Amino acid sequence: MLRYVIRRLLLIIPTMFFVALITFTLAHAAPGSPFDRNSNRPLSQATIDRINRYYEVDKPIPEQFVAYMGNLIRGDLGLSFTRQRPVVEIIGQGIGTTFQLGIGALLFALAFSIPLGIISALKQNTLLDYSSMLLATIGTTIPSFVIAIFLISIFGVGLHLLPFVGWDSWQHMVMPIFVLGLGAGAFLTRITRASMLEAIRQDYVRTARSKGLRERSVIVGHALKNALIPVATIIGPATAGLITGSFIIETLFNVPGMGRLYVISILQRDYPTIMGTTLLYAFLIMIANLTVDILYGVLDPRIKVR
């Protein structure tokens, strides 16, 4: 087990290297520099050279990449092209908000999806089951920004119940967390229902029933325990979904987090910030996947991790 964890942790290094390489190559393959856009006030060649030297983009690309990776190891992500501040600092300001949003959404998703999935499975083919499955289908299918638009037009613009710009009070957090959690939760509901349906048909559940256990302890103690294993493994991809979802939701609700920062830096072609946020996102996703894989081995002794 320990060897498995160490091997997976070591695997993060080459993967991060390739993520950095791909992003770096793409960013520098793009034509034009981020500074040559103020064409109404042309800069002198000397100024451009000085700017390029300041941001260290005057050297050949492979050399820049090596320098970047060297700085990365020391925890330096370079200077933002548009904000004249270190990328680490900018990310540091946004990451707390993004975590609030992400963790809030994950908790909300878990809180409604698991009970709903279990009840749907126990009451299979009833009206309750059909309606929660319809809800889950809608939640997984309709894009989060579309759901957000519907909510904003009802609760924000229409009824003036909730603010929808910024991240200052708990009222501001209601809609972003709801929308972000809905998609992940809808997906988890489907998984929970499917895996619960499978679990209640297993022999060990029949055994538990036939030895006279109360229905409640059959469901909670025997079926549920096993049904939640696949659910736990989906939380990794669901977290990845929350991370990608965060930049749509943050942009839409104007939440000052990492996601909005990412979208803005894409629009402004601020490559150091794009690189930094991409690497951080990739790192978070790898950690999430690794945690889930380890959890899987712990929860289900039948799975042998190598």
Add this chain to the structure above:
Amino acid sequence: MVTAATTQQQRSVEVTVITRKQRSLWGDAMYRLIRNRAALVGLVVIAIAGLIAIFAPLIAPYDPLELHGSDGLMEPVWTKFFGSQFTNPAYFFGSDALGRDILSRLMYSSRVSLIIGLVPVSIVLAIGLTVGMLAGYVGGAVDDFLMRVTDVVYAFPDLLFVIIIVATLRGTALGDAYDGLLVIFVGIAVVNWVGVARLVRGQVLAVKNREFVEAARAVGAGPGRIMSRHIFPNILAPIIVTVAFAIPGAMLTESVLSFLGIGIRPPTPTWGVMINDGFLVFSTTPWPVLLPSLCISIVLLAFTFVGDGLRDALDPRSKM
């Protein structure tokens, strides 16, 4: 009496055996799909959307790019009954801030969505099938390569990767081709082929040591023939289901990119572009945002219903 009844029963059994039409696996699946009401509704919606996309130039009341400056921000005709003073029967669904007819723009948008649903998914399928089959059946270097690429691509969130590709290639010839359509094809294809390849590889590995493959090999079939005639038909079902879900996935990607302002270039109408445009006037009138949102929701739901139906029809065991 007893024997007579038995022979009677036997005969009726024989008769039903004879009259029951032989159904193939695929015929059975088709029957189950049509019987599924949600999937049927989905198919009908997709068919209607397809017809609208094909005949958009004939049925759209206006050119989707035509500006009617004085008729900006008209609301849909039915809002008249709720007290709106800004309706005009000439614009059934109203008009946007520049006075473009929303109905016409919605109709033309379906063209982009369907193209986005079909072209990149075909590319993904072609690459994924080839690499997956080779990795699964031949193994070796192709397999190692696939597994390493998978590690890297899986570390990127899908959408993030597409955004990076699309955003950095903006401004190049590739990025500007067909109003940004081509680079979205590339982005979706680059990110998604790995998933299909992995699925195909897994399926091939599960099938390739089964008896029927061994039998084919024993009678002298070559690897090409075994892969195309024996393995491929047996792994087709999960691939069809994956493709059915990849189509709405691609459409969603386009709409998110366009919504964020890095997808299809305005003024070319797509639902995502329309939502992005309409957001500027959202507090004045919500319709320029709500109508394209509804369209994309309906079409994505239709594809999901068909996808769910296909999965249930092709693999009755995995009801989810």
